[in-house]
Amino acid sequence: MSTRVPxxxxxxxxxxxxxxxxxxxxxxxxxxxxxxxxxxxxxxxxTFCDCTGLSALLAAALMLSAGSAGNTRA
Known part of the structure; x- marks a missing residue:
């Protein structure tokens, strides 16, 4: 099941x-x-995610939480 966020x-x-x-x-x-x-x-x-895939997801999450994107978070 796929979800989309407007x-x-x-x-x-x-x-x-x-x-x-x-x-x-x-x-x-x-x-x-x-x-x-x-x-x-x-x-x-x-259907499958190895440690390299998890690393890609985690890196994006860490960049957002650290504000590395250059955007401010509300």
Whole structure:
């Protein structure tokens, strides 16, 4: 089941998020983080996520919580 949040950028990785696909996911998440102060990530479509995929998700979350995107958070 996929969820979308209105008025927020939504990301929904599908299939496997692993050592092969994580670099592209990290790049897409970083772009979303730098452009917005909130990003909704729906991982319901993932069938597998290894530590590299988790690292990409965690890096985006840490950038948002640290304010590295250059945006202020409410």
């Amino acid at each position: 008025d927020q950028p939504n990301a929904g990785p599908t299939g496997e998020l692993d050592v092969v696909s994580a670099p592209n996911a990290r790049e897409a998440l970083n772009a979303a983080v730098f452009a917005h102060d909130r990003v909704h990530v729906d991982c319901g479509g993932l």
